[in-house]
Structures are given as C-alpha cells and as structure tokens.
C-alpha cells in the first residue's frame with residue numbers, strides 16, 4: 001500500500017522541528033531570493049525560533065541561520081524528517097545519508113500543478129479531455145458563478161494536476177470568470193500556466209498572454225488549432241515570437 005504523506009507548510013513547524021523541503025511555491029523575485037538562500041528541494045531545514053504570531057521566523061539551512069517572514073515560510077512545503085525516512089523505506093533509527101533523504105523528498109514533491117488559461121473556444125476543454133482522458137477525474141469545483149474541472153494524471157513518478165479554468169479574454173477582474181482565473185493564479189499558484197491560444201485568432205488571444213506575462217508566473221503557450229493555420233497555407237515563425245516574448249510556444253492540435 002502506498003503511504004500517504006502530507007506536505008506541510010514550513011511556517012507550521014515549531015521551534016526545534018526539522019523538515020525536508022519538497023516544494024517551493026511562488027514565482028519571480030521571491031523564488032529567486034529564497035533559492036539563493038539555500039531553500040531548494042531536498043534540503044533539510046531546522047526551526048531555530050518560531051514564536052506564535054511573531055515575525056520573522058528563524059531557520060537553519062545548510063549551516064546558516066536565516067530569517068523568513070511568516071508569509072514567505074508559508075510558500076515553502078516540507079515533509080517531516082520521519083516521513084522522509086518512511087518514503088526512503090529506512091527505519092527511523094537506521095543510518096541514512098542526506099542523499100537518500102533528498103531522493104525521497106524529490107519523489108514527494110513531484111506533483112505538478114497546471115492551469116489551462118485562455119479565451120473561450122481556444123480548445124482548453126478539448127486539451128483537458130485529451131490529457132485527462134483515461135485518468136482519474138478529481139471532479140468539478142465551483143465558485144459562486146463559474147466552474148472549473150480538475151484531473152490528475154500520472155507519468156512515471158510525476159503526477160500532474162490539471163485544471164480547466166473558465167474562458168476569459170482578460171484577467172482584469174471585470175467579470176466573475178476573470179476574477180476566478182486571477183484568484184486561481186494568485187492563490188493556488190500553479191507551477192505552470194498553459195495559455196491555450198487559438199492560432200487562427202492570434203491578435204485577440206495574445207492580449208490575455210500579455211497580462212499573464214505581467215503576473216510574473218511561468219507560462220507556456222499551447223498554440224492550438226495549428227491545423228487551421230496550416231490549412232490556410234499560412235506560415236508562422238512561432239519560435240521567433242516565443243524568443244521575443246520569453247515564453248516557449250508549442251504548436252498543438254487538440
């Protein structure tokens with residue numbers, strides 16, 4: 001039987017407790033800074049001082065003492081050291097080296113959250129159904145006015161949690177759909193946003209893309225309906241556009 005081991009927030013560890021880092025949430029400047037401080041997957045972190053409701057929290061990582069704001073520590077996921085032993089199938093009293101702990105932490109952290117974002121009729125649901133086809137459906141979850149579908153698929157040791165978000169032309173919060181998509185990105189912090197773009201309607205579709213770029217998140221463009229483009233005999237140097245925007249563009253036919 002597979003043991004279910006829960007990731008916990010680093011901020012929840014109490015003084016003296018230790019964890020092994022399984023995932024860093026967040027993007028951009030925060031991610032860069034925290035990684036530079038040594039907070040990367042597989043590293044052991046010890047709580048030096050975590051007083052309730054007090055900021056900052058003090059940690060020891062790679063033999064350095066560092067302070068993190070509580071809000072930052074909430075973006076670091078860890079597993080308890082005991083759990084890393086369980087994952088590594090080594091008894092807790094047994095001898096174990098850091099490499100083994102690291103490998104088990106990497107396995108634990110291998111859930112990748114993907115959000116499909118794009119205009120209506122760009123092919124999000126078709127892509128979602130293709131990706132989740134024979135896989136487990138987690139089901140629908142709904143806001144007050146809009147729905148999103150979620151599925152998990154597994155490839156090797158990775159599991160991908162994919163969310164099909166409602167179609168939007170922008171995410172400036174004017175409609176419930178826009179608000180929902182924006183909240184999902186800022187609060188759930190998907191590891192990757194797949195921006196599904198209708199290749200035959202580029203100009204309109206790329207407006208949303210520019211807004212996603214401004215959100216400082218990891219974006220990949222699925223240049224969908226590529227068959228329609230080819231049918232019209234159009235040629236499009238999407239690699240050059242991708243280089244200009246700093247985003248990988250992958251042609252797809254959902």
Ligand SMILES: Nc1nc2c(ncn2[C@@H]2O[C@H](COP(=O)(O)OP(=O)(O)O)[C@@H](O)[C@H]2O)c(=O)[nH]1
Pocket residue numbers: 118119120121122123124125126127167224225226227228252253254
């Ligand atoms: N030709 C073509 N049609 C597609 C492709 N992807 C989706 N469609 C069609 O486009 C329509 C809208 O797709 P849908 O997945 O519902 O879009 P959504 O609103 O973004 O979820 C459907 O009729 C799909 O069958 C594609 O790559 N090529």
Ligand SMILES: [Mg+2]
Pocket residue numbers: 124125126167
């Ligand atoms: Mg849809």
